[in-house]
Amino acid sequence: MQPAANDDRLKQTGDWLDERTGWRGNWTAVFLRKIPKVSWAYTLGSATLFTLVLQFVTGILLTLYYVPEPQQAYASVTYITNELSFGWLIRGIHHWGASAMVLLAILHMVRVIIYGAYKYPREVTWLTGVGLLLLTFAFGFTGYLLPWDQRAYWATVVGTQIGSVPPVVGGFTKDLMLGGPEISGLTLSRFFGAHVWVLPSLLVALVAIHLFLVVRNGITSPPKRDE
């Protein structure tokens, strides 16, 4: 087959799709949009998004073997780590990716503060970003319990005790997190449910708004000396 004929067929397929979906306009708006002259610091948001995608992929893979039940949680994690092909890698990426994502999200936020990119008209982008950072922390907190080892168990004891500090509502907040008066199998299953269903749903919605606003408003150019 000749390359020219191939290109032709590809273009025809693209045209056919474009006529029915208008994808070219969106592609241009998202990936071929004009941006000001920027530095590497501007890649931190994309880097955070990249670690998020990695977390999604490795997290979904881990759920194929992980069992959120007290008798099996630790055994299934041990199996993933020590016996399963590339289990150490998939779990390792998820483990270190979690820390990397928190770090990158914070660096991204620092960049936005330093460059003044949170100002008009991008306040809503900033607010959704704050929500995303909090969600990332919640991911870290709920995911930490899932291996169900000593460190996970006691970290959750400490973390939920901190939740009990506020007057009046504190005690109930703690019981709500634990699903009872103390850590049990119910705590494990609700942390798992939060980690793989509740938080990802919220995160995807917020990321969509965040990215839409980034594309809609464009990104800021670095502030100039006389600004």
Add this chain to the structure above:
Amino acid sequence: MGADEGPPSTSGVPSGVGADGPDAVDPGRRKFLIATIGAVGGTITAAVGVPAIAFVTGSARTATGEEGWIRLGSVGSIEPGAAPTLVKATIERRTGYLVEEQEVSIFVTTENGQDFVLLSNVCTHLGCRVRWVEAEAGFHCPCHNAMFGRNGEVLAGPPPRPLDRYEYKVEDAQLFFKEA
């Protein structure tokens, strides 16, 4: 910083002008960047994707059952010429970190007390369990109305082959079978 840089709305590009518009960048640079993105992206995808395939197929590739002869029961409990007797044995199956006890049910018949026929009770059509129906002198599968004869041969219905037979041996008046 040149004066021509600013928010997209003021960059003077009419809407609808794409990548190859009048102010398009050097095509060589553009091609190089696209190729770089493709190469880096492809490498990362492969670095995660290939281990992911090994990971997903892992427990399916390493499941193990019990090896060697497994005791089924005493030969004396099988009467020559009688209706097939359903005999159960418990075997250990290891899948991943789970070691589970599994019950295997085998229909045993003998005509002379010397030679035995050990039939699996799993229908060869789609895996339902068959049971012996004395009135029709055959094994009936409730899922799709299959009938098998006393020695496992297909009498009616969709099964593609007779009931599976287990290899067996008799030792000290005990019946042993091997997992297929």
